[in-house]
Amino acid sequence: MSAFFDQLEAYLDATRASDRRLNVAVTIEIGFLSQTVRLWGGRGRMITPDGNAWTGFVGGADGQQVFIEVPETEDPRSGNAPLYEMRLGYLDTESYSRLRDDEEEIDGRLIRIGYVYMPDETGTRALTDPGGVERFRMVGGASFSERRTKMPDGSHRLQYSVACRFKNFNGGRSRLSFGTFTGTSQKFRSDVLFGVLNDRYADFVPKYAGGYKITL
Incomplete structure (x- = not known):
């Protein structure tokens, strides 16, 4: 490109x-x-x-x-x-x-x-x-x-x-949330695109989208 x-x-x-x-x-x-x-x-x-x-x-x-x-x-x-x-x-x-x-x-x-x-x-x-x-x-x-x-x-x-x-070839790989930022939608995305069931990290996506930060 x-x-x-x-x-x-x-x-x-x-x-x-x-x-x-x-x-x-x-x-x-x-x-x-x-x-x-x-x-x-x-x-x-x-x-x-x-x-x-x-x-x-x-x-x-x-x-x-x-x-x-x-x-x-x-x-x-x-x-x-x-x-x-x-x-x-x-x-x-x-x-x-x-x-x-x-x-x-x-x-x-x-x-x-x-x-x-x-x-x-x-x-x-x-x-x-x-x-x-x-x-x-x-x-x-x-x-x-x-x-x-x-x-x-x-x-x-x-x-x-x-x-x-x-x-x-890349259908569904660009938009992160299938319309909404929820833990459920992210788990659905993981299943559809990568075959990962019950993705443990899916719940973090809507948190980060709302400004959630981790303090170390």
Whole structure:
């Protein structure tokens, strides 16, 4: 995360406000077992300062055709970890078959959703590595679909897609109290997050929140 801000500050220091044309683009890194897929919310190939290449998931002359469906994620600090679903479209035959035939390719793998700063709307080299990254873990089985499309020459083309389900990796780990500072709520938190039953230290949290001090 520090590299993200260091790179951004270096760009700001080296430019004048009137010359800046910063644009924000989303990045999605999917860690399948056999390969890591890196996608970004633009067209063509994008390179980040760390040397990684990212494939744009927006296509078409008008930039409206999108090859991936990503849900809007929620703030996980409420203690909840809702289940999301993301659909990847236009997979090649080899990748589609590998993901379909081996459940370990998907189940339990990480998804990282962040953003980068770009110099302008047409740039292909990001000014920063991904920052503000949220981590998710894929859970359960994925669903697969095939669609046959008739081409202008009369032939047919198969289009493959896969829908992955995932939850926030850190759901419930940021907000301390599940809404209230009580011994009961802290014991519940210890049980949910760490599997600790009847946490003996839970009663100290609401005391400290109210200004309680220990005199040695």
